[in-house]
Amino acid sequence: MNRSDPWSGGPAEGAVWFDPPPRAAKVPGPPPSPARPPVALSVDGREVRVPAGATVLDACRVAGVETPTLCFHETLTPVNACRVCVVEVAGARTLVPACSRQAEAGMQVKTDTPRVRCSRKVVLELLASSVDLRIAPGMAETMARYGASPGRFGPPAPDAADRDAREAGHHHAPDGAAAETVAQPVKADNDCYVRDYSKCVLCYRCVEACGTDAQNTFAIAVAGRGFDARISTEWARPLTDSACVYCGNCVAVCPTGALMGKTEHDLRAAGAWDPERQTCTDTICPYCGVGCSLSLTVQDGRIVRAASPVGADITRGNLCIKGRFGWGHVQPGPRAGDAP
């Protein structure tokens, strides 16, 4: 050992040094939470029991009753925006949103009555007549199940210009010949993700993910009123002038494809997005020490999307900009920094 090495030293060889401490007598864990009795209720005549605090939607799922949802997301606070999950509850005057209503003992829930079916059908028709739902996962099946025919409101009205430019109250009364839509140009103002609000159903999920439910960045909100309501940044500025930090947690929760990674969007635009040629592999983010789970979608040897599983308890589906978009360094082709 070099004499001038300031880091030499330590106990003599053979000394019993740093023996590990004794193991814990019992496995450490959280204190037990106070036991609350489960709640018994009926769904379509079937008796089910759910944990205290569960929702009617949870009870429907326990009962094996398929219930359509659009704005509901398991990591976000229910906002009751879309109304496709409504059910009838005995004794209630109005239909009840299953996703947010807490299950109560003795509740009698009916999910397949004419009133429920009619309500769901009309909600789906109104949404589909005004919004492009072609790539929204599961929507076609749900529409078919409820016999929704959005075309009955007439042919779609011509595409509008940027709806952010509209002024409140400056409208002509529609003549009823065409169905008003939210169609407008795609907003592609950065290299991470694009916003195609022609596909937006105003479910509020992105606003919640950007807000207190996850990211707490508050870059976006619902602006405007009535049919002019839309998701927008402060003063409708481009994302690059907004508070956005490009975590893409809004993209992760968008149910219709209105928000989409740039890579996926460009491949779809080129007709080259092909789920048949894709694999999905779970791994861990290469950056900081938090250890976020990453699901990498790969097509033709290239990463085309990174997401995180909603069930991962570290991320609950959330990531930061590096995890969601920072995988360029492993794409095929010369690596950054490689010699020419």
Next chain:
Amino acid sequence: MILLWGSNARETHPIFFHHVLKGIRAGARCYVVDPRRTGTADFAHGHAALDVGTDIALANAMGREILAAGLWHRDFVGRATEGLDEYRAGVEPCTLEWAEAETKVPAALIREMAHAYARAERAMICWTLGITEHHNAVDNVLALINLALLTGHVGRWGSGLNPLRGQNNVQGGGDMGAIPDRLPGFQHVENARLRGAFEAAWGMKLPPKRGKHLSAMFHAMEEGELTALYCIGENPLASEADQTRARRLLEGLEWFVAQDLTLTKTAALADVVLPAAASWCEGEGTVTNSERRVQRVRKAVEPPAGAREDLAILFEIARRLGHDWGAPSAERVWDEVRRLSPVHAGMSYARLDAAGGLHWPCWDETHPGEAFLHSRLWEDPVRGPRAGFHPVVHDPPVERLDADYPMRLTTGRRLDEFNTGVQTSGYRSPLRRSETLDIHPDDAARLGLSDGERVRVRSRRGCVEVPVRLDPRLRPGLTFMTMHFPDDVATNLLTIDATDPKSGTAEFKAAAVRLERIEA
């Protein structure tokens, strides 16, 4: 109560900070100790904007206040710790008024943090490099541990001490023995019994003394003792403090092999470069995160032609050296780890896959893993050694400010960038802006500098040119740079390689600089 000390988790550990935010929304108090008013501090109930390198003064004053106010956990301290009297004597001079003068944190805020921490039902101290990149890194950590021992905020659900790891496998690398004094499973190499288990398994004698950490290796290069280097996945030329010295020593090596994803600045100096696959998506294995959770990384894409997994490279080198280890298999290596490291014994790949990761210690295949350590300190009576207080004294940064170098330079990360940019240079971040020297507007006005103006930043070791950026969230006298763009601005030409004698960490957080106007 959450105490984030020397941590800008909002930017450096964003998803961890989601959990902190949930806690805050659920009613937890949060305090941030950081010289800069960071995005993290914006969410806190209190922000202690201390002078760089005065952490021990602040912590000791909190400890003294907790003792003086009678808020220490008598039961826990009496049963599970030792050395309180020495600690009490050590912090006795650290009054609130003294600490305010040393740290520039108002005495009332120090008192508030001390009381909030001591009175909290559950309290967590989390720290990052603001604690450890100092010449007295270990003492800084000990000062925080003392607070946890004093209040019993350790070894319990919701209470504890958390170093937030900066890279996805810093914890795992250490756990696997990639530190100078440990064998896999954190077993000390100088403990003959622990070392003996490895010698028996491998049928050979192992060096009985600890090796060298990075700073000691550079010292040994300086002494001519270390002449050959095999560097895997590290970019020390760009990341080491005092880059001029680092370059001289690396260039002076007789034999230098670099193994990395790309031709980094370091690899460009090497005699041989071994192109490596990216272990997180081009190979198989495990990484361990900040909470000791071992998780699987899996192969999603093929590495570029000619690049191989680290494991395959090491196996091939072993074969050429006359040891055929067979076909490389991450799972087979892991199963050997499980045989030799008791804390990992229960973590089969099948269990890791099924559970999405397990925390060590995980003693056997039926053990669920432990969410927190040191719970034995709450057993009555305590088995094993008591936890000792380690009195530490305030010792300011090695490089004091003086008339020649009157400004403090500290360093850190930005949200969208990572270390020396080897990985992040591969994507186009909309947040990206090139390197700047962040400076308080008052200092800029005093020096006649305007926003965006290029300035020469000079320390005793080197000099760079960089645009200034006015940032009112700094304290006057403090400047800030990152290490993210070493090709454009080599920040580490400025930093000081004064290192902590116990950990070998360099004082990246505190250099003395002066700014010189560049005449047009």
